Amino acid sequence: MNQPQTQTQTQQQVDQLIQSRYKAGFYTDIESETVGAGLNEEIIAMISAKKNEPEWMLEWRLEAFHHWQTMVGPDWAKLNLPAIDFQKIHYYAAPKQKDRPKSLDDVDPKLLETFDKLGVPLHERARLAGVAVDAVFDSVSVGTTFQKELKEAGVIFCSFSEAVQEYPDLVREYLGSVVPYRDNYFACLNSAVFSDGSFVYIPKDTKCPMELSTYFRINARDTGQFERTLIIAEPGSEVSYLEGCTAPMRDENQLHAAVVELVAQEKAKIKYSTVQNWYPGDENGKGGIYNFVTKRGDCRGDDSRISWTQVETGSAITWKYPSCVLRGDRSAGEFYSVALTHNHQQADTGTKMIHLGKNTTSKIISKGISAGKSSNSYRGLVRVAKKAEGARNYTQCDSLLIGKTCGAHTFPYIESANPTARIEHEATTSRIGEDQLFYCQSRGLDEEEAVALIVDGFCKEVFKELPMEFAVEAKALLEISLEGAVG
Amino acid sequence: MSALLERLAPAAELPRDGFTELRSQAQKVLMQHGFPHRKTENWKYTPLTLIEQRAFAGSLDVGTPPAPPALPFDCAVVHMHNGEIDPSATRLPRGASLTGLVADDVDVDALVADGPNDAFAWLNLARLGQGWKLVVDEAVKRPIVVVSTVDADFEGAVHPRLHVELAPDSALTLVAVQTGGGAGLHNAVLDIRMSERSTLLHAIDRSGGDTAWIEHATVRVAAGADYRAFISDAGGALTRQDLRVSLDAPNARGAIHGVATLEGRALVDYHTAIEHHVGPSESKERFRILADDRATGVFNGRILIVPGADDSHSEMNTGNLLLSENARINTKPELEIHAEEVTASHGATIGQLDDDARFYLRSRGLSEREATALLKYGFAAAVFDDLEPGPLADWLLERLKSRA
Numbered sequence: 001m002n003q004p005q006t007q008t009q010t011q012q013q014v015d016q017l018i019q020s021r022y023k024a025g026f027y028t029d030i031e032s033e034t035v036g037a038g039l040n041e042e043i044i045a046m047i048s049a050k051k052n053e054p055e056w057m058l059e060w061r062l063e064a065f066h067h068w069q070t071m072v073g074p075d076w077a078k079l080n081l082p083a084i085d086f087q088k089i090h091y092y093a094a095p096k097q098k099d100r101p102k103s104l105d106d107v108d109p110k111l112l113e114t115f116d117k118l119g120v121p122l123h124e125r126a127r128l129a130g131v132a133v134d135a136v137f138d139s140v141s142v143g144t145t146f147q148k149e150l151k152e153a154g155v156i157f158c159s160f161s162e163a164v165q166e167y168p169d170l171v172r173e174y175l176g177s178v179v180p181y182r183d184n185y186f187a188c189l190n191s192a193v194f195s196d197g198s199f200v201y202i203p204k205d206t207k208c209p210m211e212l213s214t215y216f217r218i219n220a221r222d223t224g225q226f227e228r229t230l231i232i233a234e235p236g237s238e239v240s241y242l243e244g245c246t247a248p249m250r251d252e253n254q255l256h257a258a259v260v261e262l263v264a265q266e267k268a269k270i271k272y273s274t275v276q277n278w279y280p281g282d283e284n285g286k287g288g289i290y291n292f293v294t295k296r297g298d299c300r301g302d303d304s305r306i307s308w309t310q311v312e313t314g315s316a317i318t319w320k321y322p323s324c325v326l327r328g329d330r331s332a333g334e335f336y337s338v339a340l341t342h343n344h345q346q347a348d349t350g351t352k353m354i355h356l357g358k359n360t361t362s363k364i365i366s367k368g369i370s371a372g373k374s375s376n377s378y379r380g381l382v383r384v385a386k387k388a389e390g391a392r393n394y395t396q397c398d399s400l401l402i403g404k405t406c407g408a409h410t411f412p413y414i415e416s417a418n419p420t421a422r423i424e425h426e427a428t429t430s431r432i433g434e435d436q437l438f439y440c441q442s443r444g445l446d447e448e449e450a451v452a453l454i455v456d457g458f459c460k461e462v463f464k465e466l467p468m469e470f471a472v473e474a475k476a477l478l479e480i481s482l483e484g485a486v487g
Numbered sequence: 488m489s490a491l492l493e494r495l496a497p498a499a500e501l502p503r504d505g506f507t508e509l510r511s512q513a514q515k516v517l518m519q520h521g522f523p524h525r526k527t528e529n530w531k532y533t534p535l536t537l538i539e540q541r542a543f544a545g546s547l548d549v550g551t552p553p554a555p556p557a558l559p560f561d562c563a564v565v566h567m568h569n570g571e572i573d574p575s576a577t578r579l580p581r582g583a584s585l586t587g588l589v590a591d592d593v594d595v596d597a598l599v600a601d602g603p604n605d606a607f608a609w610l611n612l613a614r615l616g617q618g619w620k621l622v623v624d625e626a627v628k629r630p631i632v633v634v635s636t637v638d639a640d641f642e643g644a645v646h647p648r649l650h651v652e653l654a655p656d657s658a659l660t661l662v663a664v665q666t667g668g669g670a671g672l673h674n675a676v677l678d679i680r681m682s683e684r685s686t687l688l689h690a691i692d693r694s695g696g697d698t699a700w701i702e703h704a705t706v707r708v709a710a711g712a713d714y715r716a717f718i719s720d721a722g723g724a725l726t727r728q729d730l731r732v733s734l735d736a737p738n739a740r741g742a743i744h745g746v747a748t749l750e751g752r753a754l755v756d757y758h759t760a761i762e763h764h765v766g767p768s769e770s771k772e773r774f775r776i777l778a779d780d781r782a783t784g785v786f787n788g789r790i791l792i793v794p795g796a797d798d799s800h801s802e803m804n805t806g807n808l809l810l811s812e813n814a815r816i817n818t819k820p821e822l823e824i825h826a827e828e829v830t831a832s833h834g835a836t837i838g839q840l841d842d843d844a845r846f847y848l849r850s851r852g853l854s855e856r857e858a859t860a861l862l863k864y865g866f867a868a869a870v871f872d873d874l875e876p877g878p879l880a881d882w883l884l885e886r887l888k889s890r891a
Contacts, residue, residue, distance in 0.1 A: 076528060078823075384837075386812070401827045405794065410822040416837045419809040425835040429824045 266301025285344025288316025570645025588618030667698030695723020
């Protein structure tokens with residue numbers, strides 16, 4: 001074997017390794033249309049005009065913008081957050097196309113290829129996968145599959161822009177009804193500049209015939225992604241919704257500030273699963289996405305149920321607290337989470353369960369894994385209001401430390417104003433047991449495999465809540481993300 | 488400057504003595520940052536409106552203080568009335584002495600490091616009169632009891648300060664008996680420094696009455712030293728206790744066991760922190776709150792393990808009973824872990840008395856009241872399980888029984 005060949009081989013191996021760590025890190029060279037950087041009324045009016053929005057929508061955006069100007073960014077999270085220059089961000093970027101494609105056949109093949117590479121079934125493979133997908137590329141939705149089949153069932157699943165055009169009354173009724181624009185700094189920013197997202201409406205007594213999924217992709221440089229998802233489940237309906245996200249590897253940080261609103265009417269069930277794999281930055285903490293998301297579900301009707309499942313492996317900084325407002329009697333909220341941080345990643349994530357109705361129940365299972373120089377915090381609130389007779393909560397949050405330079409923190413707020421409520425909270429923090437490692441290794445696993453196996457077991461309770469394909473992806477993601485964490 | 492600041496820390500000329508510089512520094516911090524409010528994370532559950540409503544205008548009685556309450560065990564008593572100690576009335580056992588505080592005793596750097604949020608600790612320094620230092624040189628057998636009382640019509644604001652220093656290998660049982668009175672402010676600072684291998688058993692029995700009772704306590708634990716606190720608090724109009732235990736050297740141990748039994752409109756807010764700065768070190772915390780009537784109980788327990796403090800072990804457990812539909816419990820057990828070779832855990836529950844247990848006791852002939860009292864007592868007394876049997880334990884349990 002001669003010397004240069006070895007070098008090439010080594011280089012290839014290195015490249016492969018880098019690729020395997022963050023497979024979604026490629027960039028699609030596609031002609032795109034971007035509005036100038038900066039945030040002001042003109043930019044907001046421009047976004048609104050591009051989407052051909054009705055007057056009330058622009059007014060709502062501007063109200064939000066004016067309110068946002070009076071707000072200051074949150075500083076309570078355990079995050080080392082560099083100041084963000086909001087005037088440097090481009091608030092709108094879209095792949096160039098003449099008209100909105102009528103069907104997937106009209107979509108730029110380059111875009112389809114991108115989603116294909118990411119394993120998102122948009123085209124022919126979609127039929128096999130049997131999952132309806134709305135694909136969001138930078139600021140716009142590029143295509144939604146299975147629309148016809150869903151329509152037959154009465155289900156509306158389309159991009160947010162389309163919903164504003166086609167179903168303005170529904171959007172107007174529900175937009176901001178769960179997360180008002182005044183809610184918090186980033187939700188307010190999103191309300192002013194959001195560009196697209198998904199809209200789901202499940203009519204009464206309908207079980208959505210297939211799983212719905214949105215895939216978010218940030219592609220363009222110096223842009224932020226501000227999407228909004230609204231899911232309305234009418235009485236007796238049921239839906240399972242999946243969300244995935246990736247971005248190219250870049251040295252600079254990019255902002256993602258989304259809002260998700262769920263409304264569950266009487267006896268409705270919504271299951272919302274996320275595998276978050278935004279680019280986390282490199283091993284020195286350079287680059288990566290700032291993921292500041294407000295997700296909230298409102299169990300408005302009696303006996304309704306909202307379940308959040310999230311696997312968070314990406315993003316340089318995560319600030320996210322999917323919550324449930326348990327308004328209806330006997331309504332139930334669930335939160336299952338795995339948050340993994342490695343290298344210089346920071347996560348401050350958790351949930352809020354607000355018990356307002358009688359005999360409401362909530363369950364929180366949170367698993368945090370910290371490796372490298374990362375910081376991983378669970379922050380949760382369980383609040384039982386005075387009238388929430390018989391409310392019940394169970395919380396378990398466990399943290400696993402891998403390495404000496406990471407941090408794992410737990411900040412649970414528990415507030416009870418009703419004497420019939422029962423609240424239990426448990427938390428543990430520890431490292432991977434040496435005896436566990438030793439046992440696995442004695443059975444022939446190497447250290448990395450052993451750690452992956454133990455971590456997989458640690459997260460089992462959450463993974464089992466995920467739809468099958470997602471569970472497989474989540475497990476693989478975790479293993480990749482942990483590469484290099486031991487030894 | 489807010490009206491409260493004007494009332495509590497008027498920019499009047501400060502007395503000229505060794506503390507002048509410290510006072511003026513503290514005054515500056517206060518002027519700049521003011522008092523906490525609802526949005527201040529560490530004070531979000533403590534309604535300071537109560538303090539804002541008070542005038543603190545009453546003049547303090549300089550007459551002979553009333554006799555301190557009698558205690559059913561052999562002890563030496565230091566009586567602090569309306570924030571003042573009369574050293575001539577104090578007899579301490581051999582190995583312990585009480586002296587006046589000097590400016591060098593105040594670790595202002597630590598206060599600066601904590602930032603401006605500890606507004607009441609800064610206020611204490613800004614209005615500091617005569618501070619005291621209790622020095623313990625050897626193992627003192629007889630418990631020393633610091634009795635703090637105020638007049639029934641006390642409406643002023645006092646800012647007592649007590650430092651406790653334990654020499655290497657010394658030991659002390661320090662009991663704080665604190666009884667509030669009128670609608671004033673008792674804003675105390677307690678600074679405990681424990682040298683190598685010293686041990687301190689620190690018992691607190693408190694009922695704040697109408698007095699806003701705020702205490703800011705810091706305990707620094709050196710190598711091999713052992714700090715244990717046992718607290719029984721009946722709360723008051725506003726009771727706020729900050730207790731920070733800093734395990735500064737290898738083999739330091741810290742434990743906090745506390746119970747608050749609240750009735751009427753009582754409010755307690757306990758903010759405890761156990762900091763593991765070096766390993767190996769060990770800590771334990773158990774806290775119970777029983778809230779009845781319109782009472783509010785707040786517990787914020789923080790465990791910090793800093794980077795490199797490997798082999799630190801910590802467990803925290805907080806249990807709460809909500810006994811009335813108008814009572815409130817807010818609890819936040821925090822873990823902040825920066826080291827790998829550690830174990831840390833916490834558990835928290837909020838609930839009510841078990842109907843089955845109550846039914847069982849009723850079936851054995853106890854009245855509803857007796858059954859409830861017994862169950863409450865059983866729940867509360869569990870925090871004193873680690874206290875050695877003896878007159879002190881008997882007294883604490885007896886006090887608890889009368890409150891449950």
